[in-house]
Amino acid sequence: MKIKIWMIRHGMTAGNRQQRYVGTTDELLCEEGRQQIILKRQLIKSYQNIQNVYVSPMLRCRETAEILFPAVSQITEAGFRECSFGEFEYRNYQELNGHPDYQAWIDSGGTIGFPGGEDQKAFCDRVQTAFEACIRDDVMPKARNWGQTYAGQNAAEKEFTTAMVVHGGTIMAILSKWAMPHQDYFYWQVKNGCGYLVCLDTDEWLAEKGSLSVIEKF
Template sequence: MLRVILLRHFPTSGNLLKRYIGVTDEGLCQEEIPDLEQMEFPQAEAVFVSPLVRCRETARLVYPELTPVVCEDFRECDFGEFENKNYLELADNEKYQKWVDSGGTLPFPGGEAVWDFKERCIREFQRVIGISLKAGYGTVAFVVHGGTIMSILEQYADPRQDYYAWHTENGNGYVAEWKEIEVEEAVKEIDAGKKEEKAPEGRLVNICSIR
């Protein structure tokens, strides 16, 4: 059994101001870093992180004994024209109102489409789960972004819930177990007669909040 920890990074100044902080590479707000001696986080054998500073800093604080493995596709969504602004600053923006009216399904103007963001997060999660299973890890941690966690759980959580149901605050997240699903074909043929391992099939079960 593989235990999976999904931890959202600690707060940045932009988070405290309710800004859309996606590709903006803010460090942590030092005043908001919790007293780690008073908090317990689940232990892990490996930690995989977004390349953005706020996640790498959080991983070093929570798992100082581990070397974070940077996974580029776990970076937060690019919010385009909404980046580093909050809803008050965007209140008179027609593009923002259209995006809100769409239920957050429209692409971010000048930024990333939400379905592209979800797809890359899911693809990277599959890749890392495969690595973790092959390595024989018992518990792995992902120190990433709120949107990354929501994308992963929308796809893999059992029972299923929609994307926004998995919102979690900074410094919180979920612990789950990866349950493999049996598939008939374990490998597929690729060019030159080589074989490539299929992405692992499974679900995240027994999900509970870290806090």
């Protein structure tokens, strides 16, 4: 069975507009971000067929999901939170430029830990563990039940589709492990309100050989 997943980065916040590192700061979308998501809703052609939407607990993700999928219940996944930027939280390049710890982070290619925050590996491990559990324990059982419900009702022409409204880093962590062909972490960066439509094969995931096929970037 095939499952399609819309992976969507939340809309713009005031911190995003000022190019700040927004991790644990829990802010709503700015007005520009709300309008951005309203326009994006028109581009997600099959949004009305979404069975469930999984969200980070942060307000910016929950608000984005509410705008995109107002009739779909939200399922909160704590492990989908953005990276903790520690002492760099809600600061931008202009404020951090010249800071030795910030320069060390840049020189590492963004892999070492933020002072008082997460490093790239710890963050990716957290997100990937949460994603794998979500697919195994919630998405696939729901897809199986859906398939049984529509058995004999032209289900072959339908697909189980779900959505994840999360953070840019969360998408990068997931796709850097499972998307094929493989690309590194920063390759998967997306702007606010953008993301990827991906597909997985449940038989592969049950056999612990799971991967994600990228259908499109939007």
